[in-house]
Amino acid sequence: MAMKMNTNGFQSPKYPSFSLPAVVTTSLRSPKLFMATSSSLRSRSNEVETKVKNSPRSPCHVQITHSMPPHKIEIFKAMESWVEDNILVHLKPVENCWQPQDFLPDTASSDEFHDQVKELRERAKEIPDDYFVVLVGNMITEEALPTYQTSFNTFDGIRDETGVSPTPWAKWIRAWTAEENRHGDLLNKYLYLSGRVDMRQVEKTIQYLIGSGTDVRIENSPYRGFIYTSFQERATFFAHGNTAKHAKRHGDVKLAKICGTIASDEKRHETAYTKIVEKLFEIDPDETIIALADMMKKKITMPSHLMYDGVDDNLFNHLSTIVHRLGVYTMSDYTDIIEYFVGRWKVESLRGLSPQGQKAQEYVCRLPEHMRRLEEKIQDQAKKRPLIPFSWIYGRNV
Ligand SMILES: [Fe+2]
Ligand SMILES: [Fe+2]
Numbered sequence: 001m002a003m004k005m006n007t008n009g010f011q012s013p014k015y016p017s018f019s020l021p022a023v024v025t026t027s028l029r030s031p032k033l034f035m036a037t038s039s040s041l042r043s044r045s046n047e048v049e050t051k052v053k054n055s056p057r058s059p060c061h062v063q064i065t066h067s068m069p070p071h072k073i074e075i076f077k078a079m080e081s082w083v084e085d086n087i088l089v090h091l092k093p094v095e096n097c098w099q100p101q102d103f104l105p106d107t108a109s110s111d112e113f114h115d116q117v118k119e120l121r122e123r124a125k126e127i128p129d130d131y132f133v134v135l136v137g138n139m140i141t142e143e144a145l146p147t148y149q150t151s152f153n154t155f156d157g158i159r160d161e162t163g164v165s166p167t168p169w170a171k172w173i174r175a176w177t178a179e180e181n182r183h184g185d186l187l188n189k190y191l192y193l194s195g196r197v198d199m200r201q202v203e204k205t206i207q208y209l210i211g212s213g214t215d216v217r218i219e220n221s222p223y224r225g226f227i228y229t230s231f232q233e234r235a236t237f238f239a240h241g242n243t244a245k246h247a248k249r250h251g252d253v254k255l256a257k258i259c260g261t262i263a264s265d266e267k268r269h270e271t272a273y274t275k276i277v278e279k280l281f282e283i284d285p286d287e288t289i290i291a292l293a294d295m296m297k298k299k300i301t302m303p304s305h306l307m308y309d310g311v312d313d314n315l316f317n318h319l320s321t322i323v324h325r326l327g328v329y330t331m332s333d334y335t336d337i338i339e340y341f342v343g344r345w346k347v348e349s350l351r352g353l354s355p356q357g358q359k360a361q362e363y364v365c366r367l368p369e370h371m372r373r374l375e376e377k378i379q380d381q382a383k384k385r386p387l388i389p390f391s392w393i394y395g396r397n398v
Contacts, residue, residue, distance in 0.1 A: 063217070072157070075280075076222055088168055090269070103190070126252065128398075132197055133393060134323050134328050138187060138243060142183040143184035144184075144210050147214050151216075156222065186258060198393065205310075208310065212307075214303040226277050227288075227291055230274045232303065234266075235333070235334070235337060237266035237267045237270055238337075241259070241263040242328040243328055274341070277341075278345055285352070286353055289350060293359075325383065330379070335375065
């Protein structure tokens with residue numbers, strides 16, 4: 001997605017986006033224009049270029065690795081008992097968790113199963129195609145979970161070193177993944193039963209996406225990683241919550257319940273990640289505000305932005321347009337999230353920052369106002385976009 005850079009150094013998205021712009025053209029924003037944090041300067045020698053050959057949506061950002069200074073790892077080690085007491089409590093015991101089967105036709109009796117599938121399909125018939133495109137987008141994003149667990153395990157100082165590591169950080173990563181796994185599973189099974197989408201195309205998209213990975217530029221830094229996941233969980237809470245509202249409006253309360261239940265999990269996860277970042281602001285405000293400004297400059301991109309279905313080279317941007325048009329996740333939601341976190345983490349009242357930290361603080365505090373000025377323009381662009389065919393709904397236009 002092409003982006004413009006204005007004179008303030010802010011970037012304005014050319015199109016409405018589910019995630020806000022994913023891929024920045026190097027001619028407009030050279031990787032060398034990364035915010036000049038001490039971290040990024042330190043890590044120049046660690047820059048490696050990654051090309052994803054499995055998808056036409058190659059990220060091609062220069063990847064900065066291990067930008068967190070090694071001594072900061074101690075901070076995350078020292079936080080372990082706090083994580084045990086304050087973060088693991090946000091996980092639900094498996095026995096108390098919902099499972100996809102709770103919301104799907106009961107397979108125990110074949111008569112009931114057939115009746116329930118019939119009812120499910122009758123309800124789904126009343127829902128328009130563009131809704132299904134968005135629901136598929138949500139499902140595919142959830143189904144790329146292997147990529148997200150991989151990402152977590154690239155974070156210095158918190159990764160699960162063995163796959164069964166007993167540290168609270170590793171326990172969280174595994175149990176969070178296990179909770180998240182139910183989201184894609186439930187939506188996938190629902191969509192399969194609905195008969196409304198071309199499952200083969202959807203499944204191909206998932207395979208392409210997991211093969212491509214994600215290019216969200218966290219630099220192995222848990223500061224950046226937890227900021228990213230705080231935003232991401234809140235964004236998915238909005239997206240699933242809004243698909244629930246739409247389903248209800250179309251008269252499908254059971255589908256609304258499915259989406260709403262997933263949304264409430266996202267909210268619980270958001271609470272945990274937000275608390276971690278709040279703690280980092282308390283322990284190390286300078287590095288945390290610099291990381292926040294850096295992630296804001298890069299923009300919080302949906303982790304599924306490299307999606308491809310074997311047909312549409314611009315699939316993610318097309319999906320973003322529909323998501324925006326339907327009001328499931330908009331530029332205004334994105335700005336609301338920034339504004340919310342600036343308040344939640346008390347960014348304006350941070351004191352005792354280095355000159356670089358102060359600059360980062362100013363940037364972040366000014367950002368919501370700047371983003372608000374772009375909203376109307378982007379809303380207009382979404383309305384003007386022509387109809388787009390999606391292979392997920394057998395090539396029909398939405
Ligand atoms: Fe999820
Ligand atoms: Fe989530």
